[in-house]
Amino acid sequence: MAEQTQNMLKPSSIDELQSIVRDASKVIVQGREERLASPSQKEILLTRVSLSKLNRILEYQPDEYTITVEAGAKVNDVADALSEHGQYLPFNPPFADENLSIGSIIARGLSGPAACRYGILRDFILGVTLVDGLGERIRTGGKVVKNAAGFDIPKLICGTWGSLGTMTEATFKVFPIAPEYRTLVFKFSTFEAGHSAYVALGRSKFTLDVLDLNPDGHLFIKLGGQPGSMDNRVFTLENELGLSGEEPDEAFWDATIALCRFPEAGALVKVATSPKNIPALDIALRPKGQSRRYSINGYVAWVHWHSPLDELHNILENLGLTGQVVSGPEASSIVGNQSQNAFFNKIKSAFDPESKFPDLYS
Amino acid sequence: MSDFYSKLRSIFPPDRLYEDAARVTPYVSDGLTVFREEPKAVVMPISNEEVADTLKLCHEFEIPFVARGSGTSLSGGSLPIRDGIVISLNRLNQILDLDPDNRTARVQPGVINSEISAAAADHGLYFAPDPSSQTVCTIGGNLAFNSGGAHCLKYGMTSNHILGLTVALPDGTVAELGNDSLENAGPDCVGLFVGSEGLLGIALEIQVRLMPVPESFQTILASYDSLEAAGDAVAAVVASGILPGAMEIMDRLAIEAAEAAVSAGYPEDAEACLIVELDGETAAVDADFQALSTTMEQTGAKEVRVAQSTEERLLIWKGRKSAFSAVGRLSPDYIVQDGVVPRSKLGQALKDISRFSSEAGLRVANVFHAGDGNLHPLILFDATEADGLEKAEALAGRILRLCLELGGSITGEHGVGVEKLEYMPDMFSPTDLDAFNRIRRAIDPKEISNRGKMLPSKEAPALSSQGPHPLEKAGVISRM
């Protein structure tokens, strides 16, 4: 039988997890049980499961550039293990201060600013094992860097917030850490000027690790490579931009949307957008005075929202954009365009015919 | 049933609905000609509505259908289904929109892969996935198989470059999945649709991601005395921490064939050659090149050549990309396998394959995406021999099982199709397969969309590993 504290079940094997799911009528997975003292009224009816005991690194052979870990493993522990061998998760899992679990980072579908170089979470997740709503253990994808057999569940699962099942294991493709990095901030005087440079850089020959933009027009850039080449590359970049870069100040990393931790209050919303859409989005958000940050070269907008979520929903819907709340009480809610809704709900019914896991789209 | 066809005739004029032998026969096979099947009809839609209406009709009458791009699938993916129809997408071949600032293009499924890059070239952009068949195959086919290519090592497969989709589901409803961003908000339904081998419906519009053309390339051609040595060299480069854009190996047979086809100047006395290409900012490429050269020096290469011009570089790639077809010069009949092994086990896998090959008395040519550990053994056989194909398939099976034993996969990019159906249970448990089937039925309860492919289903109940193909036994397919 799984260990239990404060109404929280802590299976130490997949078999235990399977029987918990089979026996339960409603299941919720919580990776970070230490954060909540007691379940809320609503949650008391749920079977709450923590994967804190399923936290091992199962397979890591550095010369293979893949790693397989249990879902309860902390992202930071995994990153440490990798960096010992000069490797990293190229999708740059954010919110390091939150010490999220691997399962949670996948469920939340989170990638950080440095995903700019090689791709986001979905591009680096090779395989996933999960326990579905029938309590079945499903192994999908593979452990090699390339695999075209079967449906690509590992990609599908990103951003599903535990609605399809409980992940127990995941395999990632990893890359070598560059021998040297430089971080620079380019302080354009207006948003417009910063944005033009932002779009131009995205189309340019520069291969940047981070390319973020703040509404004040400041551009944050990180680039990595062989030590001998860095001065030269920075020089070319500065030439191109007609500005010299500065070391970013502390204020930037302390800002609300530093992507190190979740904000204390309000909702942090991840909006999928595109470089050209940003001015329209920025203009729409300005009247509310919400803080925001454009990341991954303009494909993501992080919005810290304090007003009712419906308002953001309307703004995004008008612009044809979609966002997902990643922290706060309304976490997992999808705002704006909901066009995937019907398709996804069919898929959910296949994984979880008895609706034991939370719904994603209402 | 005749009702179905009369309704179909009301959707398509006679010059876009083929029911006569001369117009149907050219569609009986794809790139895997050992299988053939006559469809009842072939339709050639020119609008999204026509596709959706056709699917509605198929759903109503429970008529199976298969979408077809350029028919270059090597796993029987676009093989017609008995009593079903083929939906040929070759006239849905427009690039609808190209947005250089967003670095995206919206294209119809029948657009040829390399045409996207050609259209984007004016803006300094390109579409990264580059299957060897890129001058022929369609983006719809690439999407269905999550096709890869030489340069997917660094930039990922087709799936990593598809952002949004308009799809016709198997019941004819049209859905929008994903968006025009690289990031998702909510589940990655596009990720599920890509690589689903046509089982979840037909993609009608595809939003692809474009990337800036790298500023510089360095392409190195190294020759080796043995195939294992080349395999070990790949492991050494991977371990060195350099991330090349591509790493490809060809063995002697493949070199011979490719050289005959394009005269690329490959080393003719070598047992194997390794192509390594670096790409990116000039300063970064130059620095990586230094590091790579040092690593390569220790791999025991007989000869190392660096492409001196763009022409030379393109010729090296043209030869590599022609290799599959060029092997037709060595043997008119061959089957290509597509298994994946962990990269550190490449040398071992290649040694075992060569042993299997001599034990079976069949020649095997190897030309593959070494950087990904994605093998492509081409098994040459004589189809006029009574048991020629059987022998070849037995060898193919042995190779695939080897890949699984080494912790790999039965397919890296060509898909399961009909050809590798029988190995799915070796890779996935009955529970895994059942989950796949549940997903499939949630979207396509009548299982009409590319029935009989990828998933062992009601059409192909019993799977055996020896003798005639299970689908053959079940009468689903027949051989030429």
Added chain:
Amino acid sequence: MISQISKDKLGPKYASMKEPIEACVHCGFCLPTCPTYSTMGDEMNSPRGRIFLMKETLEGKIDPSEIDPFIDNCLGCLACVTSCPSGVEYGELISPYRSWSEEQRKRGTLEKLQRFALLKTIPCPDRFRAASKIASVFKPVAPYLPKSFGAMIELAPSQLPEKQEFDPIYPANGTRRGRVALLIGCAQQALAPKINQAAINVLTRNGIEVVVPESQGCCGSLAMHIGASKEAQAAAKKNFEAFPDDVDAIISTAAGCGSGMKEYGTLFAGADEEIADQAKAYSAKVQDVCAYLDAVGFAPPENSEAPPIKVAYHDACHLAHAQKIRSAPRKLLQSVPGIELLEPAEWEICCGSAGSYNIEHPDTAKELGKRKVKNLMATNPDVIATGNIGCLTQIEFHSKDSEKPVPVVHTVELLDGWSPGR
């Protein structure tokens, strides 16, 4: 690709069709450069589809008449040969197949009449001259005639140049470096005798003696192209007699004729040994004028005042694909002072001329002609050069509608010092 074609059933004349069919691995690499596939987008109008249909037909699974339309649609441009990595010699399949199926087929009367008219007129310069005069009379009513008859008339030049006779021999200037015989061609001789004249000028100036056999006739390529192998053989035999043996090469200025004559081996497959050998020997001597000049060495005309000109070069299919000659004409042109060579997009796609194709299949030919002209004009040339009279007329015809039509000339004319004012 395995086939069940029986060589015995086909007999010695046609047995060789089995090889290209079996060499095809069905990979589809030939699809994008096939002009009919790229305009129609269906498999039966692609090389891979045609090969497959011919296989099925030769195996007895489909009646040849059913696949006729798709075989007829083929332009015989051989772009598919260039793009095939597996080395399928499509040309060695389509020609004998056409002849084989011609033996099996019954054509409609109108179509027969038209083919007859074509076969009889184009190959004979005098008759061609007469016919095109009649055609020009009918031009105003062309739209009311059956489509393809209309095309035949539409394309016929309304005015032909003066008829030109050649001397039997033109001695070399300076030291004689070689001796060749020139095939003057039939349509070309009527439409543009200046091309042969230019060839003679360039050759003799470069020290080559040129013989123009008086009793020569049509080479038979056009007949071969549409499957009339009997007519083709008769024409070829006539030239075997007409051409002298003591020449280094038989020079053609028309790519279509050159490639056809190089295929005599296939044309006479299964014929008696003596004539087959004669055919092979004749074929072996055939050379395109540019390839020959490039091989023996070419000195450009001395004309220091020539203004710089931008030349868009069009690869004639029968030169580039059928004879695999692409670099020689480019090299020669670039050696002429003042010439800047331009490369149009889609070089591998046919202009739609392809022998008599623009007459038998006017719609596709028109579409291809327009597409070719668009690509050529996009390079913004002063003049367009090509190595085949068919392409020349087709491109000239379709560029009439362009904003700023430019002259279309044969490569050899430029080598002879052609300039816009001349």
